[in-house]
Amino acid sequence: MNAPVIIVDSSTADPLAELWFVEPAGFLPLPLDALLPDPNSSAEDRLRAAAAPLLDVAPDEAFRRQFIAAFATGQQLLAALREVGTVHCSVGLHRDDVGGVGGRGRAMEEGPLFSLFTISWRETAAAPRSVTAARAVTAVGGHTGVEFVELPAGPATFSESTSAPGSGSGLPQRSLLQLHAHLPHPDCRRLAVLTLTTTAPARREEYRAILRAIAGSVSFESPG
Numbered sequence: 728m729n730a731p732v733i734i735v736d737s738s739t740a741d742p743l744a745e746l747w748f749v750e751p752a753g754f755l756p757l758p759l760d761a762l763l764p765d766p767n768s769s770a771e772d773r774l775r776a777a778a779a780p781l782l783d784v785a786p787d788e789a790f791r792r793q794f795i796a797a798f799a800t801g802q803q804l805l806a807a808l809r810e811v812g813t814v815h816c817s818v819g820l821h822r823d824d825v826g827g828v829g830g831r832g833r834a835m836e837e838g839p840l841f842s843l844f845t846i847s848w849r850e851t852a853a854a855p856r857s858v859t860a861a862r863a864v865t866a867v868g869g870h871t872g873v874e875f876v877e878l879p880a881g882p883a884t885f886s887e888s889t890s891a892p893g894s895g896s897g898l899p900q901r902s903l904l905q906l907h908a909h910l911p912h913p914d915c916r917r918l919a920v921l922t923l924t925t926t927a928p929a930r931r932e933e934y935r936a937i938l939r940a941i942a943g944s945v946s947f948e949s950p951g
Contacts, residue, residue: 745912746846746919749944751937754817754844763806808845815846819923823930842925842934844941849918856911857882859918863909870907872935880945883910885938889928904928906935908942919945 750756764770778798785791808816819842851859860882864870870886877883887906908921923938 744949745947747946747948747950748846748921748941750817750844751940753821754819756815756817757805759805759809759813759816763802763809808847812847812849813845814848815844817844818842819844819925823927840925840927840930842923842927845922845924847920847922849920851911851916851918853915856913856915859911859915860884860909863918863920864907878910878943878945880910880942880947881913883908883942885909885935885942887931887935901926902928904931904934906931906938908938910942910945913947921945 761770761774764774781794782791785794805816819840821840821842823840851862854862860875861884864873864884864886869888872885872887874885875882876885885906885908887904890903890905891901904925904927906923906925910919910921911917912919921938921942923934923941925934927934
């Protein structure tokens, strides 16, 4: 068995970083700053330049307008995430190869599974970290499958919840499974919330294992 490939992102050397973690294969990080540039900035010019080749190969003007509208909708969703403290966002794409068994003893592939992984910061009242971790799942309703654990980064709680996109969001009205990991920062005033969202609730255990692996890799101190 070959050792897993580990790609070290340049952000690991960021002197302003406050959290480090390992993301498994199948997740594509979205560059929030690049996709949400300030108006009339050089970053906005770079984004236009990056999108230009895609627009140039569009078959017609209707397709270009459709692409621009879809891109703008994506920017709105990312902006909403950033407004609530999200600092990292990745799109997950995995093959569903653990379904029913085919006629020749192979797992039946049922198509790709999509997910969204985010890390957000929340300000909290000063308290011991174990108390903050417990409050994260008891202060609000709707959390099930609650589990309190000790991770290398300290005390944490895992939980899950279900929701559906708002009727006016323009998103498919499918039930969403959200798996959460709540990790209090050592300063006892902040909480890192790792959330893995998927439209495949039947794969709850597999996604929960993914989130647990990510949370277990979290460090509040630079690994370098």
